[in-house]
Amino acid sequence: MADAIDDNASPLIELRRVTKVYGRGDAAVHALAGVDLRIEQGEFVAVMGPSGSGKSTAMNILGCLDTPTSGSYRFRGVAVETLGRDQRALLRRRDLGFVFQGFNLLNRTSALENVELPLIYRRTPRAERHALAQRALALVGLNGREGHTPGELSGGQQQRVAIARAIVTDPHLLLADEPTGNLDSVRSHEIMTLLDGLNRDRGITILMVTHEPEMAAYAHRVVHFLDGRVVDENASEHRS
């Protein structure tokens, strides 16, 4: 797996005529019907579109959890479609962070240990792991909650733990799938402010799926999906 030859020359993400087909023959479903997308390092992009528009499929491919049926996906210059399952896992481990709508934390496991999880797979030594996880939790404003299990935390706090877990490895790209979908308006804005700060202060590229225009407004750019295609890209009015 070669690193990007030149970070400035190649975009962080480049999709070219990417398709994804589920099933075969007449039953085939074209979830993605040729998507082109470029995302530069440091961007904050919102992905919108009705359900079934292919945005989830696109996110799975962008998150290296899935491979396109055809077309090419370059992540920092690496042709992801040529990578095997384990190589994609290594790429996710090194460069990606995930935040899900349903938080997806390990139950009955403390916040600190949840945040440490990606570091365990990175073989980070124990002491360093603790320190990094503590710092990540502090960054999302959860000092003093390290020992709490997800069950003892509110939805907003759980999502903060999930964000801490996603950024603890200092990823290039943070993929957030409806990060505010399970939260009330106040908590949603708190999370968005947090993401915005991470993007601005730490230069983490953020790609976020949302169906709320209010949340999409935090992004620099909104990509609209419809019927497996990108129909509209426009720069949003970034709120200050």
Added chain:
Amino acid sequence: MLWNTLLLALREIRRNVLRSVLTMLGIVIGVAAVIVMVTLGDGATRQVTAQIESLGTNLLMITMGQRMGPGSSSNAPPFTLDDVVAVQREIGAASAVAGSASQIMTAVLGNNNWSTTVTGSDNRFFAVRNWTLDDGRLFTDPELRAGRAVCVIGATVRRELFGYQDPIGQKIRLKQIACEVIGLLASKGQSAMGSDQDDLVVMPLRTFQRRVAGNQDVNLIQLSVRDGDSTEQVKSDIERMMRERRHVHPADQDNFSVRDMKEIATMLTGTTRVLTALLSAVAAVSLLVGGIGIMNIMLVSVTERTREIGIRLAIGALEREVLMQFLVEAVVLSSLGGLLGILLALVASIGLASLLQVPFVLNGPIILIAFLFSAAVGVVFGYFPARRAARLDPIEALRHE
């Protein structure tokens, strides 16, 4: 990483203590059963061997025919006193040679009857079989030569006929002979074959031949080999000599057999060994069943934790890392079962050994083997569920409710 995986496995097991214990139960019982069987088998073997060794490992028995035990097979001629003398003369390594003939008879004293083995021999009989006197005396030369009606009795015969009376000087009736008791043998207890060694009456060989058997036969020659001489060497010397004396054609098999106690011990313990192996094999089946139980629970666990597996895969766990996690969990489960089984086996073996009056022999190798086997069961039966976990599609797994 392995340490983390191990901690994780222990935590998962602790989370479901009841389920884990029930899952382990098959392995616990299997391991315990195998170890208990082998330990008790070893104890029984040790006991038999010890009893036979108490007869003296340097004891050789020459019997008629190829069959074990007393009595003659159809066409094998009996020995004679000449054979005994010849063995004594020609086998330098023999420290004592005793020829004897025996018959089961009823001994009578007043109203008491007791069926016992009556043996005709001489004082060397006591020497080769390590008998000692509790009371009275052995035979005198005139008694032996003349074939006088005197006898030495074992502790059982004394108890059955005399109770707590002093038997010395009294006369017991054997068939038509009134036989004076001159000596009482010290008790030896049960033999390795389970028979009562103290149930015997010994009289001079000549008395036995003339007044009981009515012939000149000697059925059994016993000799003790001097310490330091090879039993094997003496055995083959006797075989060569006896074939000559008994005119056995070179092409024919021996019509007698020479056995040492080691051989008899091997024969007796052989039975115990076969039985032990058989019972252990049955017990090992329950280990297998325990393994299936572990596989079952691991499959349930993988299904229950599909979402967790999805999270791990999404954040970059490799297939083999997830595989290891579940495999280690299965192995820890089965090994813990193995350890508990070993503990249970030790307690049960000590208890049963004292109950069955068998010595407790700690068999280290079998404990190690049983433990390794239990761990191996975890690997074998844990692999399939673990592979299923590792092969999960992260997208599907994350969607799992």
